[in-house]
Amino acid sequence: MATTLEDLEKRVIALEQELAAMRGKEGAxxxxxxxxxxxxxxxxxxxxxxxxxxxxxxxxxMGITAEPVSPERLREMMLADGVDPNxxxxxxxxxxxxxx
Numbered sequence: 777m778a779t780t781l782e783d784l785e786k787r788v789i790a791l792e793q794e795l796a797a798m799r800g801k802e803g804a805x806x807x808x809x810x811x812x813x814x815x816x817x818x819x820x821x822x823x824x825x826x827x828x829x830x831x832x833x834x835x836x837x838m839g840i841t842a843e844p845v846s847p848e849r850l851r852e853m854m855l856a857d858g859v860d861p862n863x864x865x866x867x868x869x870x871x872x873x874x875x876x
Contacts, residue, residue, distance in 0.1 A: 785810050 811817035820827070835841075845853070855861070 781810055 851861075
């Protein structure tokens with residue numbers, strides 16, 4: 777299983793607390809959530825309910841009612857449709873457009 781940012785954040789907090797205890801401090805600083813120091817993330821978190829409602833409405837208007845598929849299932853579906861994962865056609869087209 778891959779390590780997530782939350783797992784890494786918890787491990788860093790634990791290390792900071794151990795280091796503070798070793799230095800004789802009474803306690804480590806209280807941990808903050810990842811991204812709380814980034815204004816754009818704070819704003820997005822404050823508006824998350826609105827974002828969810830707008831997204832649900834847009835999906836409903838487009839007729840999207842199914843749950844999203846997993847990345848593994850998406851890869852399987854793409855392979856079944858003949859998409860070559862080793863093909864770099866997209867990159868070739870971008871490079872061709874730059875030369876125009």
